[in-house]
Each structure stands twice: as structure tokens, then as C-alpha cells.
Amino acid sequence: MRVHHLNCGTMRPLGGKLIDGRPGLFRRATMVCHCLLLETDTGLVLVETGMGTPAAVDRNAWLGAGFVRQSNPVADPAQTAIAQIRALGFDPADVRDIVLTHLDLDHAGGLIDFPWARVHVYAEELRAFDNPAENGRYRAIQFAHGPQWTSYADTGEPWFGFDAVRQLDGLPREILLVPLSGHTRGHAGVAVDTGNGWLLNAGDSYFFHGQVAADPNCPPGLKWFEGHMETIKGARLDNHRRLRQLVQEHGDEVTVFAAHDETEFVRLSRSRV
Numbered sequence: 586m587r588v589h590h591l592n593c594g595t596m597r598p599l600g601g602k603l604i605d606g607r608p609g610l611f612r613r614a615t616m617v618c619h620c621l622l623l624e625t626d627t628g629l630v631l632v633e634t635g636m637g638t639p640a641a642v643d644r645n646a647w648l649g650a651g652f653v654r655q656s657n658p659v660a661d662p663a664q665t666a667i668a669q670i671r672a673l674g675f676d677p678a679d680v681r682d683i684v685l686t687h688l689d690l691d692h693a694g695g696l697i698d699f700p701w702a703r704v705h706v707y708a709e710e711l712r713a714f715d716n717p718a719e720n721g722r723y724r725a726i727q728f729a730h731g732p733q734w735t736s737y738a739d740t741g742e743p744w745f746g747f748d749a750v751r752q753l754d755g756l757p758r759e760i761l762l763v764p765l766s767g768h769t770r771g772h773a774g775v776a777v778d779t780g781n782g783w784l785l786n787a788g789d790s791y792f793f794h795g796q797v798a799a800d801p802n803c804p805p806g807l808k809w810f811e812g813h814m815e816t817i818k819g820a821r822l823d824n825h826r827r828l829r830q831l832v833q834e835h836g837d838e839v840t841v842f843a844a845h846d847e848t849e850f851v852r853l854s855r856s857r858v
Contacts, residue, residue, distance in 0.1 A: 586759055587624040588779050589673060590854040593635020593666045594618035594691055596656040596845070603806030605847065606793065613657065616845040618691050619853075620666060621786060622673070623777060625757050628681040631666060631702070632775045632786055633844065634695025637727070638665050648690055649724060658691075667698040682756055686788025687769045688714055690724045692844065700730050705753050707762065708736040710771025719770065719816070739764040744776065745783075745835050746827065765790040767821030768814060776839075783839040784853075785831075789814070790824040794846050797832045801825070 597613040598604055604614035621632035639647040641662040648658060662668055667677050677699065684705045685693055696704060711734060713719045741751030741762075750763050763774035768789040775786040792811050795802040803811070815821045832841055842849040 586757070586777070586779055588777065588784065589622040589624075590850065591620045591622055591635075591666060591669050592617040592664060592850055592854075593620045593633070593669070593695060594640065594664055595659040595661070596691075597659060598656050600806045603804050604810075605807075606795070606804045615847050616656070617847050617850045619786070619842060619844050619846070619850045621775075621777065621784070622666075622670060622675075623760070627755075627757070629670070629675060629679045630756065630760065631670075631680050631683045631699070632777070633685060633692050633788075634666050634683060634698070635664070636691050637695035638662065638667060638698050640694055641665060647694065647724070647726065652690065656691075665698065666695045682753075684753065684756075684760065684762070684775050685710075685773075686765075686775060686786065686790075686844065687772045688723050688728075689769065689789070690727060692788065694724070694727050696732050697727065697730050700732070702733065703735050703755070704732045705735050705737070705756070705762070707764070707771035707773050708738055709766070710769060710773075711736050713770040713816075722769070722814075737762060739766075739771075745831055745839055747831075750776070765824050767817045767819075767824050768811075769816050772816075782837075785839055785841045786844070787824075787828060787841055788844050790821070791828060791843050792845055794843070794848050796825055796843075797829045797841055799829075799833060801829060 596616040601610045601612045618635040623630040641660045644653045683702045739749050741749045744750035759778035761776040765774045777784045793803040
């Protein structure tokens with residue numbers, strides 16, 4: 586299976602090293618929206634979608650003025666998933682399936698660019714989306730086109746110390762859904778067997794590469810934001826522990842990355858994994 590690493594939305598929030606850990610306070614930090622395009626025998630599979638084409642046209646309408654003020658997403662049509670798929674020489678119509686970690690606006694905003702695709706997500710995430718007490722974080726406008734949902738219970742088999750990991754209907758067995766609730770109630774990781782080791786897109790279960798290091802660390806501004814956006818604190822913190830253990834014990838077999846960490850994106854986009 587061939588894997589393409591795509592950045593489908595750059596964000597430039599204020600805060601410098603308080604957000605991305607690099608030197609300098611009085612600059613804008615850089616965050617990415619790390620997506621995967623998978624070439625399979627039955628078509629293309631997109632893991633995450635980024636913010637979508639409308640975000641490059643009217644950021645406030647599509648993403649919300651509050652998110653735009655806070656995150657300062659770059660309005661660049663060339664960064665959309667559909668534009669990058671075309672640039673790679675593929676027909677976007679061949680994207681038959683999309684697998685999401687969760688439904689936040691910077692992960693599911695591009696669904697509208699692939700309305701024909703099946704969208705694979707945990708049923709618990711859809712229940713949170715339908716619950717008025719919890720759905721304030723989601724952008725209803727991004728789902729008005731009626732996505733073709735395929736939902737799953739969080740049941741399955743063991744995988745590198747994680748329980749209830751499952752295959753997806755109609756997709757190769759090399760693509761798995763891994764329960765990682767905490768950031769949202771139905772948050773998932775997406776594991777991909779590349780033939781040269783596993784990739785685990787951990788979504789927003791952590792935000793900074795240092796959080797899965799043996800001696801964990803995270804810039805204070807980003808740490809605050811992660812806590813501010815959590816749904817289940819205990820589960821989120823447990824994910825940190827489990828992912829850190831996965832990296833320490835199986836890092837030669839599984840490469841873990843977070844959705845918004847630029848350091849991990851640059852490293853993986855330059856490698857063969």
C-alpha cells in the first residue's frame with residue numbers, strides 16, 4: 586500500500602514557542618492538518634480531510650470567526666485535500682472512502698469535497714454530534730450536504746496493547762480503527778499497515794511530539810489548549826500514557842503521529858513510511 590502524507594490546512598496562531606516549542610515568543614506558531622492518502626487495490630482512501638475548499642474561500646463562514654481569530658488558518662486552495670489529490674495525478678472521484686478520527690472542523694471540513702465517498706467513523710462520535718449538549722464544538726454547515734456515514738461500535742480485537750481495534754467494512758484489512766476517546770467522546774486513531782511497518786494517525790489524542798517521548802513534554806500554551814478542548818480528561822491522559830508506551834515498546838514496528846504536529850509531518854513526509 587502506498588501512502589502519501591498531506592498537510593491539508595496550515596494554522597498560524599500567536600504564541601510562538603508556547604505553541605510549537607520552537608524559539609521565539611513574538612511570532613506566529615505553525616500547526617498542520619496531517620492527512621493520509623492511501624492507494625489501495627480498490628481505490629483511494631483518505632484518512633482525515635482537513636478544512637476543505639470552502640475554508641479557502643470564506644474562512645469565517647466555514648470555520649467560524651472564533652476559530653479563525655484563534656488559529657489563523659491559511660486560506661490556500663492548493664492545500665486542500667482535493668487539490669493535492671489532483672496535483673498527484675489522481676482523479677478525486679477515485680476517493681471512495683474517508684476515515685475520520687473525529688468530526689472537529691479541521692478534520693472533517695473537507696468532506697464536502699467528496700460527497701460520494703463513504704465516511705467511516707465511530708458511532709459514539711455521531712451520537713455526540715447529534716446531542717445538543719455536546720455538539721457545540723462541531724460546525725453543522727460542514728455536514729449539511731449529508732455525508733454517507735458508515736459507523737462502528739468500539740468493539741474489536743487486541744492490537745499492540747490496545748483493545749477493541751477493528752477492521753472497516755469494505756476496506757483492506759491493513760486499515761484499522763483504534764478507540765482513543767478523550768479529546769471527543771468518539772475519537773479514534775487510524776492504523777495503517779504500509780507493508781513497511783504500521784502508521785498510527787492518533788488525531789488529536791495528543792498535540793505535540795514530546796508528549797509521546799520517554800521524558801514527556803509539551804509547550805504550555807498547547808498544553809492549555811489541549812485541556813480546554815478535552816471531553817473526557819481521564820481518558821485523554823490515559824491515551825498519552827498508552828501511546829507513550831506504544832512508542833517505547835513498539836516504535837520499531839509502529840510510527841505514531843498527531844494531527845497538528847509539524848515536526849512529525851515533516852519527518853514522515855520525507856520518509857518512506
